[in-house]
Amino acid sequence: MPSELASGPARRIGGLSRDYLGMWLVLAFLSLFFLYPLARILVLSLSEEGQFSLGVYARLLGEPTTREVLLQTIRTSLTVSLICALVAYPAATRLASLSGWQATLCNLAILFPFLTSSLVRTFVFIVLLGRRGIVNQALEFLGVPGGPYKLLFNQVGVVIGMSYVLLPYMLLSLVGSMKRIDPALLRAARSLGASPFTVFRTVYLPLSLPGLAAGFVITTILGFGYFVTPALMGGPGDMMIAQLVEQQISVTYNLAAAAALAVIMIVVVAAAYAVASRWLGLSRLMRPDS
C-alpha cells in the first residue's frame, strides 16, 4: 500500500491515523483472545495457592507416565515425519516436473485429502485397518503368513494413520521447493558430462534439501501436537501429550497440570522452530511454497 494512504494530517481521527486503526484492531483482537489467555496459562502453571511455585512442573515431570508420554510423542512424531519424507520425496520429484493440466490434476489430488476433515480420514483408516478390514484381507489374499495382523489400537495404527494425515504437508512443502530449482542448472551439469544420477546427487538433491527440511519440521511439529488420530487409533498405552492435556481438562479437572503441559509443549515447539530457523529462516518454514 502506498504512503499516500498513510500520510496527511486530514486523515487523522482522534489522534489515530486511520491506517493504523486496522493494525490496532488486530493487535487488540490477538491480545484479548490469544495472548491474554496464554499469559493466564503461564501464571496458572507457575503458582500454587497464590504463590509462585514450580511445584506443578516438579510433580508432573516427577511422574514416570508424563515423561513416557513426552518421549513417546517425540518418538512418534519423528517416525511419522521420516515415513512421510521417504514416501513423498520420490513422488515430489516427478510431480514438480509436471506442468499444465497434469500438474493441476495432481495438485488437486493432494489438496483434496489435505482439506478433508482429519476425523474423516482417521475414521476411514480405523475401518480399513481392522482385524477383518480390507488391509488384512488383502494380506491374506496375497498369502502373507501370520495374519490377521493387529494394526489398530496400537503404535502401528497411530503411525500409519498419522503418516496418512500428514503426508500432504510433506508433499506440498517438497513440491514447492523443487519447483524453484532452475532447470538450467541441471542442463548445465548434464552438458558438462555428469550422468543423470550425478546431477541428482550433486545438484538436485542439495537444492531440494531446504524444502525437505521445512517439510520435516512442519510434520514433526504438527505430529507432536496431534490429538485426533492417536486418540482414536492408539491403544491405552500409546497416549500422546495432547491427549494428556485433554484428559487433565475433561477427566481429572486439573487445570494447573493442563496449563503446565501446554507450556512444556510451547517450549518444545519453540525449540524446534529455533533450531530449524537457524538453517532455514522462519518465513521459509511458514510458507514453504512461496
Added chain:
Amino acid sequence: MIEGESRGFRRLHTGYLIFVLGLLLLPLLALLPMSFSPTATVVAWPAPWSARWYDAVASSPEWRRALGWSLLTATFASAIATTTGYFGAAAIVRAGARGSAALQMLLLSPMMVPQVVVALATYVLATSLGLHGHWLILAVGQSLLGLPVAAMIIAASLRGIHESVIRAGISLGGSRAQVFWRIVFPMSLHAILSAAALTFLIAFDELLIAVFLATPSLQTLPVRIYESVHYELTPAVAVISVLLTALLCAGVVLNQIVQWTAARLKGGAR
C-alpha cells in the same frame, strides 16, 4: 526432471507418483461403500448395499443439531478470521520492514503453537469471561486457528497490487473508501474468498476447542463424530463422512473455477 534418464526409469517414476496419489485418494473413495451398510457394523464392502443409514442420519435430530452448531460457529469464525486477517495483511504489507516482521510473527503465532494450546487458551478465556459453553466464544477460538491462514493468503494478494494502481485511483480524486471498494477489494477478491472458504473449513473441522467447550446442548459435528467413532462406530459416521467429502469436492471445484477466472481476468487486463 533431469535429461537423459532412461525411458524405463521415467515410467517407473511416474508409476510411483500415481501410486502415492492413489494412496492419498483411495481411502476417501472407500467411504462410499462403507456408508451403504445394511447392518450396524461398518465394513469396507457391505453386501447387500442399503441406504438405511442415510435415512437414519437424515431423521436424527442429534446429527442435525450438531450440523447446525457447526455451520453457525464456522460461519462466524470464518467471518472473524477473514476480516481480522484482511486488516492484519494490510498492516503487514503497509508497515515498514521492522514492524512488518513483528506483526507477521504475531499473526502467525496461533498457527505455530500446537492446536491443543489454542484450545486450552480458549477454554481459559471462556472460563475467565464466564462464557463457558457459549457458541460465540467457540467461534472466536476457531477463528484464531484460521486467522494466520487468512492473513497469509490475503497478504500475498495485496503484495501483488501495484502501488501505481492505487496512486492512480487517488490522483483521479478517489476517496479512501472508493479506492478500497473499487480497486483493492475487487483485485483481492479471489484471495478474500479463498481465505473465507479455508477458514470456514478449518473451523468446521476443529475438534479440541469444541470438546473443551462442549456442553450437552452445544455439540458440534466433529465432537459428535469423535464420540460416535470412539463409543459406537456405526455406519452413520460413514454417511456423514460421505456428505462432508461431497461438499468439499464441490468447494474445491468451485475454488478452482474462481482461481482460473481470476487468472484469466488478470491475463486479459495485461
